[in-house]
Amino acid sequence: MSSTGLYVAISVAACFFLVPFYLLIRNALSTDPEITGENWKFFPTHIQWGNITEPFADTTVDFGQSMVNSLVVGVLHTVGTLFVCSLAGYGLARIPYRHANKIFYAVLVTLMVPAAVTFVPSFVLVSSLGWVDSYRGLIIPGLFSGFTCFLFRQYFLGFPKELEEAARVDGLGYWGAYWRVVVPNSLNFFAAIATITFINGWNSFLWPLVIGQDPSAWTVQVALSSYTTNQTVNYHLIFMATAISILPLLFVFLFLQRWLVQGIAQTGIKG
Amino acid sequence: MSTTTTRGLASPAPAKVTKTRPRRGPRGTRTFNFWLFTSPFLIGLIVFVYIPIGWSVYLSFFEARFTVTPSDFVGLDNYRQMLTDSNFTGSLGTFTAFAAFIVPTTWAVSLGLALLVNRLRFMRAFYRSVFFLPTACSYVAASLIWKMSIFNGVRFGLANTVIGWFGVDNVAWLANPDPPWYWLVILTARLWLQSGFYMILFLAALQNIPRELYEAAAIDGAKPGWQTFRHITLPQLRATSTAVILLLLVAAYQAFDEFFNLLSKTTWGRPPLVELYYTALGQNQNYGAGSAGAVILTLLICVVTLFQGRIMGFGRGDQSQ
Numbered sequence: 182m183s184s185t186g187l188y189v190a191i192s193v194a195a196c197f198f199l200v201p202f203y204l205l206i207r208n209a210l211s212t213d214p215e216i217t218g219e220n221w222k223f224f225p226t227h228i229q230w231g232n233i234t235e236p237f238a239d240t241t242v243d244f245g246q247s248m249v250n251s252l253v254v255g256v257l258h259t260v261g262t263l264f265v266c267s268l269a270g271y272g273l274a275r276i277p278y279r280h281a282n283k284i285f286y287a288v289l290v291t292l293m294v295p296a297a298v299t300f301v302p303s304f305v306l307v308s309s310l311g312w313v314d315s316y317r318g319l320i321i322p323g324l325f326s327g328f329t330c331f332l333f334r335q336y337f338l339g340f341p342k343e344l345e346e347a348a349r350v351d352g353l354g355y356w357g358a359y360w361r362v363v364v365p366n367s368l369n370f371f372a373a374i375a376t377i378t379f380i381n382g383w384n385s386f387l388w389p390l391v392i393g394q395d396p397s398a399w400t401v402q403v404a405l406s407s408y409t410t411n412q413t414v415n416y417h418l419i420f421m422a423t424a425i426s427i428l429p430l431l432f433v434f435l436f437l438q439r440w441l442v443q444g445i446a447q448t449g450i451k452g
Numbered sequence: 453m454s455t456t457t458t459r460g461l462a463s464p465a466p467a468k469v470t471k472t473r474p475r476r477g478p479r480g481t482r483t484f485n486f487w488l489f490t491s492p493f494l495i496g497l498i499v500f501v502y503i504p505i506g507w508s509v510y511l512s513f514f515e516a517r518f519t520v521t522p523s524d525f526v527g528l529d530n531y532r533q534m535l536t537d538s539n540f541t542g543s544l545g546t547f548t549a550f551a552a553f554i555v556p557t558t559w560a561v562s563l564g565l566a567l568l569v570n571r572l573r574f575m576r577a578f579y580r581s582v583f584f585l586p587t588a589c590s591y592v593a594a595s596l597i598w599k600m601s602i603f604n605g606v607r608f609g610l611a612n613t614v615i616g617w618f619g620v621d622n623v624a625w626l627a628n629p630d631p632p633w634y635w636l637v638i639l640t641a642r643l644w645l646q647s648g649f650y651m652i653l654f655l656a657a658l659q660n661i662p663r664e665l666y667e668a669a670a671i672d673g674a675k676p677g678w679q680t681f682r683h684i685t686l687p688q689l690r691a692t693s694t695a696v697i698l699l700l701l702v703a704a705y706q707a708f709d710e711f712f713n714l715l716s717k718t719t720w721g722r723p724p725l726v727e728l729y730y731t732a733l734g735q736n737q738n739y740g741a742g743s744a745g746a747v748i749l750t751l752l753i754c755v756v757t758l759f760q761g762r763i764m765g766f767g768r769g770d771q772s773q
Contacts, residue, residue: 184573191568195582201594201644202585204601204610217606221613265493272489276482284490291501293754297706297725301732301742302508303500325496355485384590386709387725391733402592406713409599419600423593430588438581445649446656 205427208420216416229417236422241411243396244422247404251383252429254319254400258382259375261324267371270333271359275345285334291327297387304391314398319389323382329374336370337363373444376437383430401426505750508743516740530744540745543727550723551704553635554642558700559693562647566654567685580655584648591709594641599626599714603637629720638721641710646703650696657692661685698756705753724749 208216210232211225236244272278273285296303303322312318344366348358364371389400399407405426408419434441512531515524534540565583569576586594602610603625612622625633665684674680686693708725715721722730724745732742 187568187571191572191579194565194568195579198582198586198644198648200610201589201597201602205593205597208601217608219607221608221610265496269490269493272486276486276489278483278486281486284494288494288497291497293758294501294505294750295702295706295753296501297708298746298749298753299501299504299508300725301728301739301746302504302511304733305507305511305739306500306504321496322500325493325500327497327501330493355482356488359489380587384592386590386592386712387729390712391729402590402709405590405592405596409596409713409716414600416600419596423596426590427588427593434581434585434588442584442652445652 205420205424208416209424210421211417213416232417232421233425235418236425239415239418242404242407242422243399244401244404244425246397247399247401248425250316250319250399251401251426253316254389255379255383255429257316257320258323259379261320262326262329262378262382263371263375265324266326266329267333267364268359269330270335271337271363273330274334274337275340276355288327288330292331296323300387300391303388307392313392314395318392319398319400323385323388329378332374336367340367369440369443372437372440376433376441377444379433380430380441508746511739512744512747514740516738516743518737526740530740531748533741534745534748537741539722540724540727540731543722543724546721547705547707547723549635550638550707551701553639554646554704555697555700557639558643558646558650559697561643562650562696563654563689563693565647565651566658567681569651570655570658580651583651586645586647587649589645591641591645592713594645595710595713598637598641598710626714626718629718632721634715634721637714638710641714642704642707646700650700653692653696654689657689658685661688698759701756702753705749705756 207224210228210230211222212229215222215225236242269288273281273288307313307318307322310318312321340363344362345358348362353361384402385400386402386406389403390406393399393403396404396407405419405423408422513525513527515526515529569580569583572579604610604612605622605624605627606612607616607622609625611625615623623633625637628634661684665688666680669680669684670676674683706725707723708729711721711723711726712729728742728745728749731738731745
């Protein structure tokens with residue numbers, strides 16, 4: 182393939198990939214008559230910047246609340262997952278203990294059972310704890326990812342021992358050395374796992390759908406989903422809400438792409 | 453790989469090997485430290501993973517509707533009910549058809565994109581970002597774009613507009629199980645969402661192929677293009693390809709979001725998780741049957757992940773990467 186042919190081929194492919202984004206933005210900034218009109222309009226005649234506030238003013242779906250819920254859940258889910266999984270990964274990798282291997286296998290076994298498949302009993306458990314419609318129910322059950330723990334363990338196995346030994350000589354225990362030496366020297370890896378975890382948390386749908394029985398506890402994905410079953414279809418509002426829901430992740434993509442790509446190359450797994 | 457026990461750097465002189473140091477530090481024993489680090493995670497794992505699984509198995513042997521503390525033991529009745537329920541077995545068929553299409557196509561598209569991007573001299577980052585961007589989109593958001601804008605059954609949907617230019621009548625893409633156009637909607641949505649992610653994996657693998665291999669092949673008279681690709685690139689990508697195919701399979705197995713949102717309330721095109729959702733949390737709240745279905749699915753996926761574990765090399769001793 183010649184160089185020109187290569188660029189033609191890849192540009193055609195790129196156009197196909199960008200079509201959905203074009204439609205999203207076009208519809209979000211148009212009026213409904215322009216979207217549903219007889220003739221296809223490639224661009225809105227007048228860009229409707231006023232559409233931006235509409236989802237927040239909508240009375241049928243509390244979109245603003247759902248964005249707040251998603252941000253709170255996304256951030257706490259990420260921080261919490263990194264906290265518990267990195268500690269466990271370090272313990273399993275670095276602290277000698279007789280039964281560590283058995284415990285590690287008990288963690289690995291859970292990888293066989295995808296969380297999505299056990300949503301029925303998980304829901305049963307969470308509802309018996311009284312956590313339906315609460316941040317607790319949305320966040321806590323998802324923190325204990327065997328896979329993330331596994332990744333941290335693998336990473337810490339390859340972490341240079343000399344740094345900890347130096348800390349040990351300075352009289353720090355495991356705990357002190359971990360926070361003062363290991364974590365500050367692993368920030369790249371933490372950032373990579375954090376971006377992936379945040380994206381998965383933000384985009385997850387099945388669990389928030391099950392837990393969010395009451396609209397006040399909906400995450401943004403559940404709110405978007407509810408638009409599909411509404412009686413009145415308000416196209417520009419729905420597309421504007423969808424566009425706003427993607428914004429935080431576009432932000433992650435633009436500013437954290439290095440870690441994101443590194444994280445994917447390291448993990449190769451999407452939740 | 454040898455199953456060596458030295459991790460990290462081997463020390464130059466045996467005398468330097470640090471034996472277990474005397475315990476020190478303010479917090480006593482190693483065992484205490486081990487539990488200090490691991491117990492938050494392990495307790496959570498027991499409560500939110502092991503207990504639900506156990507509970508699920510327990511419920512699956514009981515008649516449990518609208519209750520999670522049943523008393524009516526029915527043995528394998530729920531399993532029999534699920535396995536003879538045409539909806540549930542049909543959902544397994546739906547998954548099989550879905551996987552048979554989406555796994556090879558995503559594999560081919562993501563590999564193709566990676567090969568193209570890998571050959572670019574300039575604007576490489578730009579094109580990589582374009583193909584990667586859909587990963588930022590959730591399945592729900594993509595479902596909305598697909599359902600309401602691209603494959604909208606009326607004239608102003610993009611697909612109907614385009615075929616209209618060629619004088620073809622409107623197609624009700626999602627509203628009709630026959631002909632099953634809804635498959636086109638579902639497959640293109642997932643293809644668009646997934647391909648960029650797996651492209652990144654292939655790109656990373658392509659950059660790890662030693663250049664000398666290509667040079668040696670050129671000296672041996674291999675023509676650039678198909679021959680080189682067939683005999684150098686593909687074999688070098690075998691591990692990544694296998695991993696990608698398994699990841700795609702497991703992901704397809706758990707498909708829920710786009711089916712639920714694209715085909716809301718329809719009775720056709722239900723994959724296993726959607727079927728379970730309606731069984732357990734729908735009108736009848738049949739936790740017993742839902743749990744039995746979950747156990748069946750888990751057993752099925754265990755087979756796949758065991759196979760996957762083999763390939764990813766879990767439990768082959770500790771090796772630093």
